[in-house]
Amino acid sequence: MLKDEKGNLRLLVSPDLRKIVQGDDWAYLDPLLVDLQDRAKLQPADLFKQLSSLGVGPLVAHEVGKELPPKLRDLPQRFIDLDAKPKPKPD
Numbered sequence: 269m270l271k272d273e274k275g276n277l278r279l280l281v282s283p284d285l286r287k288i289v290q291g292d293d294w295a296y297l298d299p300l301l302v303d304l305q306d307r308a309k310l311q312p313a314d315l316f317k318q319l320s321s322l323g324v325g326p327l328v329a330h331e332v333g334k335e336l337p338p339k340l341r342d343l344p345q346r347f348i349d350l351d352a353k354p355k356p357k358p359d
Contacts, residue, residue: 269308270344271316277308280347305350 270278281301282288289297307315336343 269316269319271312275312275316277312277316278344279304279308279350280344281350282346283348301350 270280272278279301304315
């Protein structure tokens with residue numbers, strides 16, 4: 269998740285998400301991703317605050333700050349916007 273100076277959020281996921289999350293886990297993750305997209309548009313400040321504070325569970329905040337630290341600066345280029353997330357293959 270990246271927040272710009274206007275408070276808009278970009279939710280990024282791995283382009284390999286379909287390979288990482290398999291089978292029945294999509295039943296849990298897909299609605300969560302849809303909810304994140306909706307909340308990013310409707311309540312970006314609240315969502316940013318909530319996700320920035322996560323320390324356990326399937327989502328964990330690794331870095332929070334005004335600028336990406338050097339070790340993470342190329343990370344956004346390796347990820348895709350959540351709107352373009354890979355869909356699971358039908359069984």
